[in-house]
Amino acid sequence: MGVMEKIKEIEAEMARTQKNKATNYHLGTLKAKLARLRNELFVEQSGGGGGGGGEGFDVARNGDxxxxxxxxxxxxxxxxxxxxxxxxxxxxxxxxxxxxxxxxxxxxxxxxxxxxxxxxxxxxxxxxxxxxxxxxxxxxxxxxxxxxxxxxxxxxxxxxxxxxxxxxxxxxxxxxRPPDVTVSKRKSGGGVRFASTVPQTLLGPEPEKLVTQILREYKITTADVLAREEITVDQLVDVVVGNRExxxxxxxxxxxxxxxxxxxxxxxxxxxxxxxxxxxxxxxxxxxxxxxxxxxxxxYLGLTRVYTKRKGSPPDLEEPVILSEIRKGTSVKSLCSNISTQMLRDLNYALVWGTSAKHSPQRCGLNHKLDDEDVVQIVTKTIKQQQLDKNYTSLAQQYQDKHSKKRLEAKKQKQKKLRG
Missing domain, CATH: 3.40.50.300 (P-loop containing nucleotide triphosphate hydrolases)
Structure with a gap:
């Protein structure tokens, strides 16, 4: 029997099964089997991956x-x-x-x-x-x-x-949003251990039994499962499969x-x-x-405009830095990494003006979340502060090597011009 036939058979069985407390365990098992078969079918049709772009569908990712x-x-x-x-x-x-x-x-x-x-x-x-x-x-x-x-x-x-x-x-x-559930596999025995911080009324009278059966469908026999919110069978399956978008x-x-x-x-x-x-x-x-x-x-895209400014200068209101809640987040750390990795490494603190600040300006750290149209001034570490960093020696050596390489290239170009 092919995968499609198995899927249709399970769907038919689910359709004719009456939903009540007595059949909750059986329906949960069927849902887990159905999700596994659909995932197998999708992987099989896409050639083993998550689905290729195909001719005319490979478009480079651009923009914010x-x-x-x-x-x-x-x-x-x-x-x-x-x-x-x-x-x-x-x-x-x-x-x-x-x-x-x-x-x-x-x-x-x-x-x-x-x-x-x-x-x-x-x-x-x-x-x-x-x-x-x-x-x-x-x-x-x-x-x-x-x-x-x-x-x-x-x-x-x-x-x-x-x-x-x-x-x-x-x-x-x-x-x-992704359900707040953690599935941690263990190397040692002990079976599946299920714990929850809230009552699990949607998993039936025996949640641990149902969770164990669902994990067995995916060949997971030893694991710790922790649910921090009330979840359904479908949400648990999504966490176990792990490839949901x-x-x-x-x-x-x-x-x-x-x-x-x-x-x-x-x-x-x-x-x-x-x-x-x-x-x-x-x-x-x-x-x-x-x-x-x-x-x-x-x-819906969760976009945020952030204006930057230099010390003693007005903010640049012409070209904002666009941050995305979906991609990297909207924190000061995201702003620094969006501009330069060196800025992120040398950040001392940030001065923030805008609705996210309690007072203007507010001195903030990496984890401060920025609001739309905030103005940010990045203050970098002083030379003395950088010298206290344990990686300072290697960074200084990298900078020296890079500078020496540039000087050597310039010297070669000059000699080439004199000969030519």
Whole structure:
């Protein structure tokens, strides 16, 4: 029996099993088996990795953040890319106009956000239907996902639910955070030991028995499991598998000019959703205009502008440093590493003006979290402070070697000119 047949068999058994306390253990075991088989199928189809880019899908990662446009064919993704960026993506009235990944750059609040227009996906994309495998592989590399839906078709076709299911199947969790669960494997015996700081009502009357069975499905027989929050079977499986991607996701209901105001109101009340029309420019303006969609993308990407200043000089308000909560964080340490690794090494303290400071300026350390439009002055260590560092001798030697190499290169160039 193939993997797909096993998956269908387990899904059928889960569908006909009544959900109650008595069947909780059995259903939990089936969910663990189903997740393992789906993971095996995805690895098998992607050639042993997490899914290759494929021809036309290998796009270099640029900018301060990356957003992937996902949706069914002919929902307006290509027109949206052209509206958000200066890139022209082919748009037409027929389906599957876009066949490869087309990148564009959205300039907003001093940041550069890479927007990827992907081919429309169909039901079964998680198993490779309609180049869905390549599309989903690109989605895994994005910082956030913008799902574009046709407001006129959503009521009958349940496109939002189908897309969520496709992404869920390949381990992409939308608008969720990783569960606070630790699984530590042990070399010695003792079986699986489960501990929790809160009651686990979602794991049934015998949580430890269920956790042990789930870990056995993944050939883990000796481990310590600690849960610091109430979790479900699916969340525990996600932690054990370990290859899940947690992405912020914004849903855009496009073409609201084709439906009634009551339907628009209903769609606008959906969680993580906004409504608009690319053609009518409702909530979606030109590349240099501020609008609701750009503001929401900025919020979901967790971007922060930080202005730097030198001692005795005004802050540089023209070119902010863009920090990302998703990538490196928004602390003083992230700011230093974003500018220079040497600055991070030589940092003494930072002076911060802005809403994150209790008083202006506030003297802060590496772990201080910065807010949008904060002004930061980096104060480096003095020579005496650097000399107290245990690595000072090796750093000084590296600097001397680098300086000597430059002088030697300059001398060779000078001799070459004199001879020539």
């Amino acid at each position: 953040a990356r957003v992937a446009l996902i949706g069914f064919p002919s929902v307006g993704k290509s027109t949206l890319l052209s509206r958000l960026t200066s890139t022209q993506s082919e748009a037409a009235a027929y389906e599957f106009t876009t066949l490869t990944c087309i990148p564009g750059v959205l300039n907003y609040k001093g940041s550069k956000i890479q927007v990827l227009d992907l081919p429309g996906i169909i039901e079964g994309a998680a198993h490779g239907a309609g180049r869905g495998k390549e599309v989903i592989a690109v989605a895994r590399s994005a910082d956030a996902i913008l799902i574009v839906l046709d407001a006129g078709k959503e009521g009958l076709n349940r496109h939002r639910e189908i897309l969520e299911q496709e992404l869920e199947t390949v381990g992409i969790r939308l608008n969720q 947690y992405k912020p996701c914004l849903y855009l209901y496009n073409k609201i000019d084709t439906i009634t105001i009551e339907e628009v109101d209903q769609l606008a009340r959906q969680p993580h959703s906004i409504v608009g029309s690319v053609n009518k420019r409702w909530n979606i303006g030109d590349p240099m205009e501020d609008d609701l969609l750009k503001a929401k993308l900025w919020e």
